[in-house]
Amino acid sequence: MLYDNHGRQLRYLRLGVTDRCNLRCFYCMPEDGLNFSHRSQILSFEEMERLTRILAEMGINKVRITGGEPFVRKNIMELIENISTIDGINSVNITTNGTSLIEHLPKLKAIGIDAINLSLDCLDRERFLKITRRDEFDQVMDSFHALMDSGITTKINMVVMEEHNIEDIIPMCELTLQHKVSVRFIEEMPFNGGGKKFTPITWNARQILAHIQGHYPNVEKLPDPESSTSLNYQLPNAKGSFGIIPAYTRTICHSCDRIRLTPKGELKTCLYDGGSFSFRDFMRAGATDEEIRNQFRTLFNNRAKDGFEAQQKSSNPFESMATIGG
Template sequence: MLYDNHNRPLRYLRLAVTERCNLRCHYCMPEEGLPWSKKDQILTYEEMLRLVEILANLGISKVRITGGEPFVRKDLLPFMSELKQIKGIDKLNITTNGTAPLSSIETMEQIGVNSVNLSLDSIDAERFAKVTRRDEFEKVWNYYKLLEQSTLNTKINAVVMENHNLGDILPMSALTVNDDVSIRFIEEMPFNGGSKGYTPIEWNFRRIINHIKTQYPNLNKLDDAKSSTSYNYQIPGAKGSIGVIPAYSRTICGTCDRIRLTPKGELMTCLYQNKGFSFRDFMRDGATDIDIKEKFLKLFGQRAKDGFESEKRKEETGSFQSMATIGG
């Protein structure tokens, strides 16, 4: 088992394969997009496989593919198949916006992907278009319906935004009554790539749950896994469940078992840190597997206690990064 300097086990890698995305969600990036990195600045699949194999030998057992939108990168599914074959990787998951071809779902089932998190901030076509700045709701909704019928464990991630999608909280919660899906409402975070200013949120996890209880007063609290990122609930008799992720409140940091590798190969041991160590440059400068292992262990031994401590350490930049560049 791999531990950090606060005696927290590290089991979970969020691996961002690209920073590019075909949507322009206003809470993530400006309408014109971001200054995308050049191809040679992004880790190759071979470099990613090397790093994941070293991490698996250290104790990482779960990998989630993120982006940007992972499916905008070519040959993603063959890469995922190779990841699944790495000894020690027991679970392989992915987060996607649902604009990929429907055939990708069957292929993921064949590969043995464990779960899919669908980023879907509204189930109203008009609100969806305003949030994403793209008219792709029908395609994404069809992707969800096919996911829900598949063998893949399905979750929906929805960022709660006061001026955009509060009207979706109750209808999305209602989806869990008949669909075997976990709806996870996420507190809005400041990682918007400079697309807008940021002020402390009003709709934190407590307010979201209290709002759901106005429609479902008998909402049941479920037991949360030790390193769960969400507080989980269920409407009595429902097939699915509801989770609330306190991403801004940061009340779950004490059991965090996650690390991130950005598309450029920077290790982020906390979402709220400003900059990570570049394993891309380290590898390309000739680091051996032993060198890489020792560097990982050193960095895991310097991990911030929580997101607040990490945020204090970071440099003042004037604006926040985008989740696309960090690894969503």
């Protein structure tokens, strides 16, 4: 088992496979996109598989494939299938915007993907267009319904943004009345690639819950699984559930078991740190597996206590979520 310097067991790798995305959500990147990485700057599939295998040998047992948008990377299914066969990896999940998901669902189900997180910030076509700057609402909703039919465990990730989608909170919650889906409301974070000025949020986890309770006073608190990022609840008689992720107020750092590898191969031991080491450059300089293991251990033993400490040391607080790896 693998632990950091605060005694937290590390079990979960979030692997960013590309910084590219076919949407332009304003809270993630500028309208004209980012200075996307050249292919040579991004980890190859072989490099990703090697790092994942080494981490699995050290105790990581869950992988989430993220982006950018994972399915814009060519031959991504090959990587997903290969990672699912690595000894020690017991769970492979994916986060996607759903625009290109349906064609891959049969293969994903055959591989045995454990869960898919669908990024969806509203249930209104016009608001979707304003948020994403792309007219893909119908494709995403088709993906949602296909996921419901597939039986694959599904979560919806909705970033809560004042003046943009507050009116969608209750309709999102009500999806759980008829569907076995978990809707997670995420506090907005500053990772927008400099696309807009970020101001401290007012719609934090407490405010989101109070808003829901104003419509459904008998919301039931559910047990939170170990190392859960969300505070979990259920509407009366609902088939599904909802959770609230305090990503900005950071009240869940004490149990964090996650690490991130960005598409460029930088390790982030916290979402809010600036990237502590380039494993891409280390591997391409000829590092052995044992040298890579030792470097991971060194970095894990110097992990920030929480997101606030990590942010103080970060040189790029406005980095885009697409470059971080979800």
